[in-house]
Amino acid sequence: MEAGIVGLPNVGKSTLFNALTAAGIASENYPFCTIEPNVGAVAVPDSRLARIESHIPTEKIVPAVLKLVDIAGIVRGASEGEGLGNQFLSHIRAVDAILHVVRCFEEADVIHVEGSVDPIRDVETIDTELMLADLQSVESMTDRATRTARTGDKDAKLRLEVLAECQKLLAEGKPVRGLVYEEANLAKAFKELQLLTAKQVLYVANVDEDDVAGTGKHVQALRERSAAEGGAVVPVCARLEAELSELDEAERTEMLDSLGLSEPALASLARAAYELLGLQSFFTAGEKEIRAWTIPAGATAPQAAGVIHTDFERGFIRCETYSVDDLDQFKSEKAIRDAGKMRVEGKGYVMRDSDVCHFLFNV
Secondary structure (H helix, E strand, C coil), X not given: CEEEEECCCCCCHHHHHHHHHCCCCCCCCCCCXXXXXXXXXXXXXXXXXXXXXXXXXXXXXXXXXXXXXXXXXXXXXXXXXXXXXHHHHHHHHCCCEEEEEEECCCCCCCCCCCCCCCHHHHHHHHHHHHHHHHHHHHHHHHHHHXXXXXXXXXXXXXXXXXXXXXXXXXXXXXXXXXXXXXXXXXXXXXHHCCCXXXXXXXXXXXXXXXXXXXXXXXXXXXXXXXXXXXXXXXXXXXXXXXXXHCCCHHHHHHHHHHHCCCCCHHHHHHHHHHHHCCEEEEEEECCCEEEEXXXXXXXXXXXXXXXXXXXXXXXXXXXXXXXXXXXXXXXXXHHHHHCCCCEEECCCCECCCCEEXXXXXXX
């Protein structure tokens, strides 16, 4: 699963990306430093892995991973080709969710493309460009679907129904992410449109080192805006996080203690992005490896098995499962089994976050 980091030029996107991925991408103080989207992977911090290892010693631990795409800054007029325009709008179309970095710090030495710091104006600038780009796409798709629907094509008629609702919202200056279809065919038609404003958004408030908790007026304004649309805000000092990412563990702990923090803000950001995508983890554990596997919330046991290997899903028989809490309580898998807490689940089982599983299959 991929999340795209977007925002105006010079708000700290590449600095944040560097800190998350330790990829060392250039982040100079001028617009359009990022010419091609940089791609990196970030481990999703999860204390449950260490809890499992405390009872099941292992050779290596493999956390869940979130793929991040650093997309160059979008400017006013991007939907009409300004700046680097549609080149970057197409990169956003390819990701599953958006991390929208918003500048919430004042600093004269770091130029702002609009000349002043105003997070609400900046959010509206990006939203407007994405909605205008979507409106163009919807109008084009409507023309094609109308021609196809005349032949009696049922899919085209469904698409036209969805496109009409999208066009109405976009014309009112509203994103389409609020549209929810219960009927499966309509939901499928909506998803296939791949509209930019259909993607879930997590706002990342890039704050000053003196406001790591995000209590300043700029972050508060952003929180009010986000709450109105059912979103969330994570305050992050990208510059501070970049410094932390370069320290060894002892130095990082010391620096965090001095700032009154229990963990880097990037840890909460990675988890929030993971939740934004509607994902959860299950685990496999043994002497060779303890691994967190990523699945959508609501996935069944065979679908979870298929994440490990397609043969596991194809030949799924059953899974034996217990929770990380069970392991903490009983200290070993044998004790869990002896206590009758090892569950045997079939094809209809819906996975729970924190399940530890052994899959049985035959192909």
